[in-house]
Amino acid sequence: MSQQAVTPQSQDFSAWYNDVVYKADLVSPSPVRGCLIIKPYGYEIWEGIRAGLDKRFKATGHQNAYFPLFIPESYLKREAEHVEGFSPELAVVTIAGGKELEEPLVVRPTSETIIGEAFSQWIQSYRDLPLLINQWANVVRWELRTRPFLRTAEFLWQEGHTAHATEAEAEAETLQMLDAYADFAMTEAAIPVVKGRKSDIEKFAGALRTYTIEAMMGDKKALQSGTSHNLGQNFAKAFNIKYLSRENVEEFCWTTSWGMSTRMIGGIIMTHGDDKGLRLPPRLAPIQVVAIPIYKNEDERTAVLDTVHRLVKELRGAGLRVHIDDREDTPGFKFNDWEMRGVPIRLEVGPKDVQNNKAVLARRDIPGKDGKQFISQDGIVAQVNDLLNAIHDNMLAQATTFREANTHDIRTYDEFKALAEKGGWARVWWSGSNEDERKVKEETGATLRCYPLDQPGGAGTCFYTGKPADRVAIFSKAY
RNA sequence: CGGGGUAUAGCGCAGUUGGUAGCGCGCUGUGUUUGGGACGCAGAGGUCCCCAGUUCGAGUCUGGGUACCCCGACCA
Known part of the structure; x- marks a missing residue:
């Protein structure tokens, strides 16, 4: 057993990141350059992100829809800044069904254009506004330098697209979604973020104004973790998105778009991770509690597993995500393995605990003995819930302190x-x-x-x- | 696209003057272990990136190709 440890952050943060991503079982190498196989454990984090965001989108009146992966090349060209911003990194389909296509199809790098075209059909009247749509999708940007989650040729994201009657409404929407991202980041991912506006140079290609949430990673670099764009009337004019106002005057709409991607997973890793591996924020962790039975012989095993199953049933009944590690490896191996994978709470049950109606809770955010406590088996659900909240608060506080200090x-x-x-x-x-x-x-x-x-x-x-x-x-x- | 490098077991690597392929981890079986990374024994696993050449013989030498990685410019 020598290959378990990751490269220390202090030695090489980048190597640390790569080690963690693979050893925590989040991803698998892809046969295609710059792409990524997201394994179940990594994908479950994305599912958590997705649920947290989707809830916020629905709560603010948005509906999900799905638009095609392929976009006629000519669409991209209709907004001058937009095509200039994206053309170097486009993947383009020129042959399909064995024939050269009349018009090449761009694999979407983002969907403002194809959605803009659809909006122009859907919107006739001020009564059709605002139009509030979100899409969960994959997009492709042929980046030259890629890194797992942070920058991949294909990535998963959501892109919100809305149309409004006035500039003020569009701006309000843009800021509302920025707030949704910031709230998600802090409340669910325990990542403190700074809300801000991008400079002209850094803003989205084709946008009037771009807003961002910026987070500080463990190496003190910044990660743009979500963006919200007020597109003004740029796309409305390029795609002829018009409505007839109450005054019977034809007006261009004001549109917005906003997105958060699988990059957020990279942000979680780099904000919270340490030299023992991943530290997952409790509300997004695929496994919130891992139960590890400890025994020396068959009798003990039976008794311990009996107790473990009873406690786990209680926890699951309360909606907690719990995994029982009944592999044949030693407890020490399992402790390290689950620390690598960032599970917030470890539940240990041994023969002594069975006798004393006790159990051990060990928290991932506080290493070693200090993070271990004996608890009574009675009322375990409340104790675990409290601890999960405490861990969340502590992780957010730690990250905030780190950012302020730097x-x-x-x-x-x-x-x-x-x-x-x-x-x-x-x-x-x-x-x-x-x-x-x-x-x-x-x-x-x-x-x-x-x-x-x-x-x-x-x-x-x-x-x-x-x-x-x-x-x-x-x-x-x-x- | 510029500069550098690599390609051998699932992963990480070694392979000498050219002589028929090995180590660690992982994997399978088994026994002893098990409250902080256990160990013994027995196994499975190979198009040595591809093509051509030199040679009695190529993982090793030569030529060509391909892929990938690292450093720059571009980037959610």
């Missing part, structure tokens, strides 16, 4: 460069131009992650240009 108010470019070298977020007054922003990126590798919605107010001096600035931005290296 976010610095920077005043000069020298300080900025030093921080970019060392790692961390720079919170700065900023009044630079697009050109300045590109230069900063070129010189330091750090990009303008967002203008946080939560602004300090007042005015300051831009760290780069030295000119007066009326807003702060966060810069960081990012995934």
Whole structure:
């Protein structure tokens, strides 16, 4: 047994990430470059994300629909910025059924165009608005450099697409969905995020304004974890999405789109993981409690398993996701194995516990003895529920503390460069131009992650240009 | 697309001056173990990336091809 451990984060964060992704049994290598086989344990995390988001979409009046994977190439070309932004990474089908196609079909990189075309048919009147649609789908972007979950040639996501009568309504929708993402991230994934607006350079191809939630990973880099775009009337004009107003005037709609992807799984791994492997937030963990029976002989085994089954039945009855590990390996092996896989709570039951009506709960977020407690078998459901909530709160608190400790108010470019070298977020007054922003990126590798919605107010001096600035931005290296 | 590298068992790798393929992990069976990564014994598992060439003989040498990985530019 020597290959169980992962590369320590401090030694090589990137190698650590890859080790965890494979050893925690989330993915399997794909025969196709840049793609990924998501194994059941990894896919169940996605199912949890999906459930958490879908609930929020439905609660805000959205309905799911499904649009085709293939998009006529000409659609992409109708919005100039959009095609320019995506064309380098498109996969295009030119032959089908053994024949060259009249018009090549693009494998969707995102669906604004094909959905825009459909919306133009569906919407006639102001009475048809707002139109609130979401789609769960796979999309393809032929990226040159890929990493499991964070950037893959094909990935799973949801993309919301809505149409509204006024700019104000579209903006409200855009911000509402940003809030939904932020709430999901914190409430379910225990990831603290900063809500903000993207700079012109970083915004979505074809959008008026792009909003983002940014999270800090364990290596202090930023991960854009969800985006919400106010598309203005750009796509409405490109796809002729018009309605007749109450005043009997033909108007273009205002549209939005917003998405969160399997990248979020990478965010969870890199926000919470440690040198023992994955740490899954309790509300998304496919297995919330793993029960490990401990025994020395056949008699003990029978008695212990009897108790385990009784406790697990109780827990499952309360809706908890519980797994019994009855493999023949040693307890020590199992402890490490499930720590690698990030299960929040381990339930140990041994012969002594059977006799004393006790059990051991060990929490993943607190290593070693400190995280272990003896509990009474009576009222186990409440005790486990409380502990799951405590673990969630602790993980969110830990990640928040880490982010705050590594976010610095920077005043000069020298300080900025030093921080970019060392790692961390720079919170700065900023009044630079697009050109300045590109230069900063070129010189330091750090990009303008967002203008946080939560602004300090007042005015300051831009760290780069030295000119007066009326807003702060966060810069960081990012995934 | 530029620069570098790799290709041998499921995974990670070794393979000497060219002589007919091995190690660790994993896997199967079995016995002893089991409250923090157990061990013994017995097994299974190979198109040495592909094509051509040199040679009595190629995992090893030569030429060509393919795939993948790493570093840059592009990116949810």
